[in-house]
Amino acid sequence: MKIKKNVLIIAGVFFPEPVVSSKILYDLATELSLKYNVTVLRPKPTRPMGFKIPFYDVSNLAFKVIELNSYTHPKSTLIGRMYESFSMGLHSVKFIKKNLLNIDLIYNAPWQLVGRYMIAKIANKHDIPFIIPVQDVYPESIISKLPKWFPFNKLLIYLLLPYDKLALLYSAKIHTISEKIKKYLITTRGVDKDKFLVIQNWQNEEDFIKFNNQNILNKLDSKPPITFMYLGNIGPLAGIEILAEAFITANIRNSILIIAGSGSAKESLINRFRDYIPHKIKFLDVPDGKVPETQFIADVMVLTIKKGFSSTSVPSKLPAYMFSSKPIIASVDENSDTAQSILDSGCGWVCESENTDMLAKLMIQASLTDETKLNQMGDSGYQYALNNFSRKNNLQKLSKACEDLLSL
Secondary structure (H helix, E strand, O other), X not given: OOOOOEXXXXXXXXXXXXXXXXXXXXXXXXXXXXXXXXXXXXXXXXXXXXXXXXXOOOOOOOOEEEEOOOOOOOOOOHHHHHHHHHHHHHHHHHHHHHOHHHOOEEEEOOOOOHHHHHHHHHHHHOOOOEEEEEOOOOOHHHHHHOOOOOOOHHHHHHHHHHHHHHHHXXXXXXXXXXXXXXXXXXXXXXXXXXXXXXXXXXXOHHHXXXXXXXXXXXXXXXXXXXXXXXXXXXXXXXXXXXXXXXXXXXXXXXXXXEEXXXXXXXXXXXXXOHHHOOOOEEEEOOOOOOHXXXXXXOOEEEEEOOOOOOOOOOOOHHHHHHHOOOOEEEEEOOOOHHHHHHHHXXXXXXXXXXXXXXHHHHHHHHHHOOHHHHHHHHHXXXXXXXXXXXXXXXXXXXXXXXXXXXXX
16 A cells, blocks of 8 residues: 655634635645645634634644744734744744654745745654745845844844845745746846746635625625725735825725735725715625625725835736736836736736826726626636636645655
């Protein structure tokens, strides 16, 4: 009887946390468990509701889930997340050292400060194939979130960059979600280009069917002629206050802006734009699994990201927007993969990040575009998403890469 090999997936977020990276790791674990014994290491779930995560059962899953006793922070603060990351790294290292004989492949999703380097070093020493997925570039991403006046920015780069470089050099494969990240890491880390797998984050295309969900529509009382929607995390980097200001500036007759989702900036936005709620700006909660239904009621999806935070990766909400067959307005870094994807697909309009006036003009332009043209743009986005962000295709590519390493 053939003995199954063992795969260890280390996850910073995982089921039941309703974020895209959690669902992608869940899909990967499920797919690999068809052929291998899969174990998922994860911290206590805290996103996006702090510690108020409802009871969840993992006993009936096709793989094993181990919840580490690492530190978790109830709020999305930089210092809290950094300590969280460091603690998880140490706990992951302890687990790996105790279970070396039962690990044949490691897929290490989070960036655990020095922890990822330690895991990579152990894996390399014991000839365990080690895959590093790179959704964002660290430690540079951390530094970009710190104030410019912070005195230790250069020191942090000096201290942390060598560990990141060594971890990448020790890896068997590096899974990036964009060509820009790949090129950046080759230039700054000196990594061999043949190590890279460029596979975009995916959405399950089968979830995005066109239908009229009356329960969602009832929340709006009545649907105006033109509905703009942002759906996603309502955090400080999303730039949603710029979107709201642009919508108010555009002053489009018989229109509404829906801001759907949850996040740390939601309460402050509600307070700031209280005079426009609910007749012009509407906030909606999105139940888990109800993204397609919610997006169905939009005429135009709007994506905003603050300067410097969309330059090297495609936000997970973009595939969801495209699969909804809606045209898209994006206020993002103009040289970003996000901007290029929208322009290449022909599914919408792009303007520079944080440019309120230009964003307002694009919203006016969209409101004046006839329905046939809007539908054509939406269909173009759907086809582009099918070719680039398909769960079926991209999950198959990633699981195949894991299988190839396990067969060595």
